[in-house]
Amino acid sequence: MKRKQRMNRLGTGLFTFISIFYVLPVVVVLFNSFKKKSYINLEPFKLPNETTFTGLDNYATAINQYDFLKAVGWTVFITVGSVIVILLCTSMCAWFITRVRTRVTRAIYILCVFSMVVPFQMVMFTLSLVTDRLGLGTPWGLIIIYLGFGAGLAVFMFCGFVKSIPIEIEEAAMIDGCSPIRTFFSVVLPIMKPTYISVGILETMWIWNDFLLPYLTLDIKKYKTISIVIQYMKGSYGRVDMGAIMAALIMAVIPVVIFYLSCQKHIIKGVAAGAVKG
Amino acid sequence: MEKAIKRYFPIFLLPTLIAFTIGFIVPFIMGIWLSFCEFTTVTDATFVGLSNYIKAFQDPIFLHSFWYTALFAVVSLVVINVIAFAIALALTQKLRGTNIFRTVFFMPNLIGGIVLGYIWQLIFNGLLAPMATALNLNEWYGFWGLIILVAWQQIGYMMIIYIAGLQSIPGDVMEAAAIDGASGPQRLFKVTIPMMMPSITICTFLSVVNGFKLFDQNLSLTAGEPSKMSEMLALNIYNTFYGRTGWEGVGQAKAVVFFILVVAIGLIQLKATRSKEVQQ
Numbered sequence: 001m002k003r004k005q006r007m008n009r010l011g012t013g014l015f016t017f018i019s020i021f022y023v024l025p026v027v028v029v030l031f032n033s034f035k036k037k038s039y040i041n042l043e044p045f046k047l048p049n050e051t052t053f054t055g056l057d058n059y060a061t062a063i064n065q066y067d068f069l070k071a072v073g074w075t076v077f078i079t080v081g082s083v084i085v086i087l088l089c090t091s092m093c094a095w096f097i098t099r100v101r102t103r104v105t106r107a108i109y110i111l112c113v114f115s116m117v118v119p120f121q122m123v124m125f126t127l128s129l130v131t132d133r134l135g136l137g138t139p140w141g142l143i144i145i146y147l148g149f150g151a152g153l154a155v156f157m158f159c160g161f162v163k164s165i166p167i168e169i170e171e172a173a174m175i176d177g178c179s180p181i182r183t184f185f186s187v188v189l190p191i192m193k194p195t196y197i198s199v200g201i202l203e204t205m206w207i208w209n210d211f212l213l214p215y216l217t218l219d220i221k222k223y224k225t226i227s228i229v230i231q232y233m234k235g236s237y238g239r240v241d242m243g244a245i246m247a248a249l250i251m252a253v254i255p256v257v258i259f260y261l262s263c264q265k266h267i268i269k270g271v272a273a274g275a276v277k278g
Numbered sequence: 279m280e281k282a283i284k285r286y287f288p289i290f291l292l293p294t295l296i297a298f299t300i301g302f303i304v305p306f307i308m309g310i311w312l313s314f315c316e317f318t319t320v321t322d323a324t325f326v327g328l329s330n331y332i333k334a335f336q337d338p339i340f341l342h343s344f345w346y347t348a349l350f351a352v353v354s355l356v357v358i359n360v361i362a363f364a365i366a367l368a369l370t371q372k373l374r375g376t377n378i379f380r381t382v383f384f385m386p387n388l389i390g391g392i393v394l395g396y397i398w399q400l401i402f403n404g405l406l407a408p409m410a411t412a413l414n415l416n417e418w419y420g421f422w423g424l425i426i427l428v429a430w431q432q433i434g435y436m437m438i439i440y441i442a443g444l445q446s447i448p449g450d451v452m453e454a455a456a457i458d459g460a461s462g463p464q465r466l467f468k469v470t471i472p473m474m475m476p477s478i479t480i481c482t483f484l485s486v487v488n489g490f491k492l493f494d495q496n497l498s499l500t501a502g503e504p505s506k507m508s509e510m511l512a513l514n515i516y517n518t519f520y521g522r523t524g525w526e527g528v529g530q531a532k533a534v535v536f537f538i539l540v541v542a543i544g545l546i547q548l549k550a551t552r553s554k555e556v557q558q
Contacts (some may be wrong), residue, residue: 012375029401038314044404108291117487117544118302119491119512125529134300145301147294147298149301150301180290184290205388209390209392214491227392237485260384260388268438
């Protein structure tokens, strides 16, 4: 028994050590974000001192020169808008195609599953042509694109859950005089709450971090997301301002960490659920 | 009941269906068609048969990126899954602080690929600088840099799936094995791993497909430097589309090859590991 205790203590020590190493890259970026830009590449692993410390200047540059906060705003708008639209539309669609069994609905289901394995590169060029032609290169248009491209996973996961709901509950509601819409919103939707959370989290993680889809479809001169701004800062336009990039990286990581720590339980459950279904 | 619901299809089905058509079906079909055409915009597309595919396979950079990506997918698959499995095993042993460790290991997964790439670029260049070299000077620095990056990013994700799998193994099976006198390694290889095959199937599938599809991290960490030698398939396709005028058709042909490859590898991998799953 004593041996086991000692092993456990050793394990905790080892994992504490690994955990510190695990967060170290972000910490390095954090203290570099307080250094003058010319010192960042010279001595990236040294803490800022009197000569290299520059306070919040880098953050000010990122916000003022590169409109970073505007990018955060658009990213929030696109992510929240898309996730709400995806959850609402695909859950309704999934309920419909599970309850109404025709050749058409089965075909839609198969197409959705198929779309999950298609890599984005397959459709990226033609998708950007289509969005251009339809004038969907705005954050509002992007929500429709995300609904279309993200429908596969969402419909698949919702269908998996709808199949497990006993149909008798819905039949009872309909016999009592509920219309299908009322049945869906007051009977089916509350039962599916856990699936809404899982799908919502998976789609949020994807859309928040997505780079290529908004980069190719958005009108970049007017609208940028966080990933696009960071790539743009690093791009070949003029001199690269390492200080502003460090600040931007930290500002990109902070909301994610807050989101993660505040709904960690749901995120981990969502990931496990999504994996089992995938 | 079916009939009653059916009448409501414009409300339930139509929004998703329209968006799905715009966002997936139309681009997909157009993509297949355009891979047989030469074009710069869709209106001037002319049918050229298989010549795009022939050009794609004659492109030495494409072939290089093909092998580079395949090697990357295999190495990242092994590294990620072995480490994630080991961590999952350790963290289900009632260690003190398990929850904190899980939280820490999972966190990088939520950070976007572009951001990850630039974080690690700083670290790697800082480590390489004393040796008077840099990440963009050697394709193998880029390769191992990407391996470390995706391991850092994905180990936590796979760990969560493995932990869920480990917790679903019924305790009496392990107890029975222990009573029958199975040693630690025997229990691991004869009981735990066979019982874990469903989780292993999912994780290996995800990591191999992720490896092939990797784009953001590749773009931000090395951008294909030195001279496209660390360019992976997805980035190569992107550069063919937007870096060379007149090559859009070839880019689309490469994309079709890429799509078939990803689907084929996914299916082969699923079949290979599914056949090893045991009935519980």
